Amino acid sequence: MTSRRSQAGERGTGGAPLPKGPNSDARADARERDTSPSLAVVAGDAISPPQRPEPAPWWAPASEIRRAVRPGGDRAPFGFVPLAVVAVVFLTLPLVALLARAPWRSLPGDLTAPGVLTALRLSLVCSVGALCLSLVFGVPLAWLLARVRFRGRNLVRALVLLPMVLPPVVGGVALLLAFGRQGIAGQWLDRLFGITLPFSTAGAMLAETFVAMPFLVITVEAGIRAMDRRYEDAAATLGAGRWRTFRLVTLPLIAPALLAGGALCWARALGEFGATITFAGNLPGTTQTMPLAVYLALQNNVDAAITLSLVMLAISLAVLVGLRSHWFPSR
Amino acid sequence: MSLDASISLRKGTLELDVALTVGSSGVVVLLGPNAAGKTTLLRALAGLVPLERGRVELDGVVLEDTAAGVRVPTEQRPVGVVFQDYLLFPHMTALENVAFGLRSRGAGRAAAREHALAMLDRMGLADLAAAKPKALSGGQAQRVALARALATEPRLLLLDEPLSAMDAGARAELRRGLTRHLAAYDGTCLVITHDPIEAMTLGDQLVVLEKGRVVQAGSPAELSSHPRSRYVADMLGLNLYRGRAEGRSVALSGGRRLVAADPMPEDGDVFAVIPPRAVALHRILPEGSPRNVWKGVVEDLDIVGNHVRAHVSGELPIIAEVTPGAVASMHLDDGGSVYVAVKAVEIEVYEA
Numbered sequence: 001m002t003s004r005r006s007q008a009g010e011r012g013t014g015g016a017p018l019p020k021g022p023n024s025d026a027r028a029d030a031r032e033r034d035t036s037p038s039l040a041v042v043a044g045d046a047i048s049p050p051q052r053p054e055p056a057p058w059w060a061p062a063s064e065i066r067r068a069v070r071p072g073g074d075r076a077p078f079g080f081v082p083l084a085v086v087a088v089v090f091l092t093l094p095l096v097a098l099l100a101r102a103p104w105r106s107l108p109g110d111l112t113a114p115g116v117l118t119a120l121r122l123s124l125v126c127s128v129g130a131l132c133l134s135l136v137f138g139v140p141l142a143w144l145l146a147r148v149r150f151r152g153r154n155l156v157r158a159l160v161l162l163p164m165v166l167p168p169v170v171g172g173v174a175l176l177l178a179f180g181r182q183g184i185a186g187q188w189l190d191r192l193f194g195i196t197l198p199f200s201t202a203g204a205m206l207a208e209t210f211v212a213m214p215f216l217v218i219t220v221e222a223g224i225r226a227m228d229r230r231y232e233d234a235a236a237t238l239g240a241g242r243w244r245t246f247r248l249v250t251l252p253l254i255a256p257a258l259l260a261g262g263a264l265c266w267a268r269a270l271g272e273f274g275a276t277i278t279f280a281g282n283l284p285g286t287t288q289t290m291p292l293a294v295y296l297a298l299q300n301n302v303d304a305a306i307t308l309s310l311v312m313l314a315i316s317l318a319v320l321v322g323l324r325s326h327w328f329p330s331r
Numbered sequence: 332m333s334l335d336a337s338i339s340l341r342k343g344t345l346e347l348d349v350a351l352t353v354g355s356s357g358v359v360v361l362l363g364p365n366a367a368g369k370t371t372l373l374r375a376l377a378g379l380v381p382l383e384r385g386r387v388e389l390d391g392v393v394l395e396d397t398a399a400g401v402r403v404p405t406e407q408r409p410v411g412v413v414f415q416d417y418l419l420f421p422h423m424t425a426l427e428n429v430a431f432g433l434r435s436r437g438a439g440r441a442a443a444r445e446h447a448l449a450m451l452d453r454m455g456l457a458d459l460a461a462a463k464p465k466a467l468s469g470g471q472a473q474r475v476a477l478a479r480a481l482a483t484e485p486r487l488l489l490l491d492e493p494l495s496a497m498d499a500g501a502r503a504e505l506r507r508g509l510t511r512h513l514a515a516y517d518g519t520c521l522v523i524t525h526d527p528i529e530a531m532t533l534g535d536q537l538v539v540l541e542k543g544r545v546v547q548a549g550s551p552a553e554l555s556s557h558p559r560s561r562y563v564a565d566m567l568g569l570n571l572y573r574g575r576a577e578g579r580s581v582a583l584s585g586g587r588r589l590v591a592a593d594p595m596p597e598d599g600d601v602f603a604v605i606p607p608r609a610v611a612l613h614r615i616l617p618e619g620s621p622r623n624v625w626k627g628v629v630e631d632l633d634i635v636g637n638h639v640r641a642h643v644s645g646e647l648p649i650i651a652e653v654t655p656g657a658v659a660s661m662h663l664d665d666g667g668s669v670y671v672a673v674k675a676v677e678i679e680v681y682e683a
Contacts, residue, residue, distance in 0.1 A: 233379050234418040236405040238432035239483060248431070252422040 095313065102310055103303040110307040118285050119293035120311060123270060126201065126289055130208035130269035131262060134216045138265075139258075142220035143246075164214040171210055172278025179206065179279075203280040204287040208269035216265035223257020224250070263323050267316065334487055334519045338375050339384040347371055347543040353536075355390075358513050358520045360534030362527070364562055368543040369523045370415070373489045376521070377412050378405035389519070390486050406435070411485030415492045417476035419464035425451060425475045426460040432483040450478040454512070469497050470505050477512060488513075490522045494529055506532055527566040531555075539563055557681050559602065568640075570605040570649050573683060581680060587647050590622040592675040600683035607640060609677035610651035613670040614661050623673040629663050639663075643671055 103110070110116065144150075145157055163171055179186040179197045189195040197203040231253060235245040251258070273291040280287035282296065290312055297305040334353040341347070347368040353359045363369050374380040376387060378394065381402070387395040389410075394403045411432075419428050429447035430438075438446065451457050454474040464472055473493060480488060493509060494502050510533060513520055524530050530537055531551045539547040539560065547559040558564040564571030574583040576595035581603045582588055589603050611617070617624060627645025634640075639658050641651045649671060658664060 228418075230414060230418055231420060233374075233377075233405075234412070234414055234420075235431070235435075236379065237377050237408075237410060237412040238479065239406045239435035240431070241406050241435075244435060249420060252420075255422075 098306060098309055098313065102306050106303060107307060107310075110304055111311070113304075115284065115293065116304075116308060116311070119288055119290050119308070122201065122204075122285065122288065123290040126205045126208055126276075127212075127266055127269040127272075129205040130212050130272075131216075131266040133205070133209045134213040134265050134269075135262065138213050138216040139220055142217045143224055145217070146221045146224035160217055161214050163211055164218075168211055168272065168274030169278050172207060172275040175203075175207055175210060175275060175279040179203070198279060199281040199283060199287060201280075201286055204276050204289060207275040207279040208272045211272050211275050212265045212269040215268050216261040219261030219264060220254065220257050223254040223261070226257075227253045259323065263319055267319055270315065271312070333390065334376075334521070335386075335388040336376060337385045338372060338382055338387070340371070340375060340380065340382050342368075342371050342380065345371060345543050347375070349540065349543070349545055351538065351545070353519050353521060355517070355519045357535030358522055358533055359536045359538060360530045361521060361523045361538050361540055362525065362530045362534075362566075363540035364525060367540045369525075369540055370491055372540065373412070373491055373521070373523055376487065377410050377489060378403065378408050409483075409486040411480035411483060411488045413473070413476045413480050413488075413490040413493055416496055417464075417472045419467075419472055419475055419479070421464050424461050424463055425456065425467065425471075428464070428475055429479045429482050432479060436483055447478075447482060450482045451475070454478050470501055470508075473497070473505065474508070474512075477509075481512075481516065484518075486518045488516060488518055488520045490520075492523055492525070494524070494526070509533065556679075557602070558604065559683070564604070568607060568635075568650070570607060570610070572603045572605075572647075574601060574603065575599065576601045576680065581678075583647070585646065587625070589647075589673075589678055590675045591678040591680045593680065595680060601680050602683050604679045604681075605649065605673055605677060607650045607652035608638075609673060610643075610649055611672045612641060612643070612651050612653060612657070612661065612663065613672060616670055617672050622675040623671075623678070625671050626668055627671050628668050629666055632658065632664060643669065645671070647671070649673075 141160065145153065145160075166174075176198060177183050179189070181187065181190055181196060181198065186197060189197065197206060227250070231249050232245050235249045240248065271291055272289070273295070276287065276289060277292055282288050282292050284293075288296070290308055294305050294308045294312070297308060333355055334351065336352075337350040339348045345366065345368050349368075349372055351372075361369050361372065371380060375382060382395055382397050384397050385395070386393065386397070389408075393399070393401050394408055395401060419425075420431065423431065426444065426447050429450050430443040433443035433446055434440070448457065448460055451460050454477065456471060456474055456478070459467065459471060459475075464475070467475060473496070477490075477493075480490075494505055497505055506529060513522075513533070522529075522533055524533070534551060537547075537549060537551055537554050538545055539554070539562065541560060541562055547554060547563055554563060555567050555569075558567060558569055558571055561571060572581070572583055572589065574581040574589070576582075576598050577588075579592075579594065580588045580590045581595075581601055589605075591603065595601065612629070625646055627643040627647070627649070629641050630644045631642040632639050633642070634655075635652075637655070638652050639655055641653055641658075641663055643649050643651055645668075651671065653663070661669070663669070
């Protein structure tokens, strides 16, 4: 009866599992007592079956993660506090420098400069496009990886995750060899449909999708593995076919994972530099996204580079704030 | 108008092999210990687990037949299920939960809502139509789940431990409510439970499942008078022994004999049942008529209502029901050896 839940407990890809709730041991006892039909059970009412607490996955809403954290906090091992302080300083100092050196006075003018707006618009178009492509192709892939046992599933998963660890420049080179005009797929696209991807906006979108989609796939796969599949069984007994079940039951239930994966994917696409510049080049208005514009501006106009960086920082912060309920356990 | 199923499948260490015929009148309760295969059987009937071998026929329609290669998918079976923890869709309101099945089976939005509201109203939940499952109490959630399962007018209704998520206080009342709703249902109804009280009160027929096999089936009265397995006897609180009939006595393994008053059915394997209240305990060897006397040691005492059940070990382990006064006067709580005495007339013997 509980096999499905224990299966769900095995999910591995979702990061470090948090400790179980404080009641788990007492509940396990209750379960053991429940298994032996004793006279005490005959006399009174049977003990209700325990609900096993699941460790919250990393993308779970903060309210669930909070439950798993000890109220008072643990005492840190010796030396951890100064090391952690160094880490925090190291991570925040560059951002502080960015804000400190920002040319606040000329900012309004720099922001509305035609090049900046063009790069910003292009960045948004490409990153949202990459997110849409990742959703359309990545969610079905995540579902298959989570649900269907097939030969070579682990190989497929490894291949899907490879772009996450691959240096983006290498990804760009590989994309050129595949979809470039002379590439193994690109020459057919060119000859049959007249489609040329390199040095086009579509190419930039493709490069960003290549790098960002794995973030969506692993997050959504973990979400699908973690959900209680018996809800889908319930939907089937109510006459819902597979597509209706997926649309009306599975998708809403994995919404937190979908949101977290989508945000990660989109943020990664927005910041993509290496694969884009290698595969799509650096053409203003066509493939020059914000990160590329920042890099180029740094060569001759540091203030403009800082301004562009501030814009991207603001966008990143907006994403964090928007998803804070998912990532920040509040007091 | 009935369910006719023979189901054979393997799942993990469980080997389920069950033949089941259920008429459309009354409620059949499937009873058994944990891991007996009750839920797996229910899932097989609903089409959620494929059969290895077997056949499921409902009201003359074949839902599954491995020999003929027939298998109707779950969503096309006229089967309603109330799952163990109800599994109400957490992102939908009570009304949407009940309307879900109607919409899935092709009803229009307005018609589905209207029907769902009527179902909730019948369960006394009309004012909770807009509530999310999280806001419902256990009893309310159970009724929503029942309304959801009944809304599509299934020919077979399956309930998996419908009361197990309730606390003991609310259970008796919910059981009465459930009995009333099930009595109004005209299809075939199968309820799973591991709780004997639930089984006895809900069921017109009981089927006892152990380790994937049906060990006994019959009315509650038949089961309680003639239990045929350790599990059934334990849950009814009866002492059950199996042995060979020899004349007027039952020879048990280990050499012990029980002498009964009634003549034996005939020589062969028999069960002997001794109600705990018929077992007397003595500190000294009793005089007089009891034909069955042996020595034992009181291992454990349970208080059941206003009686005490003494678990006596020894050559023939047995449970005796004694009064608290007897416990005090004989110092049974100190352990030590006692004489167990059972009158021959109190032992009922029937064929195994």
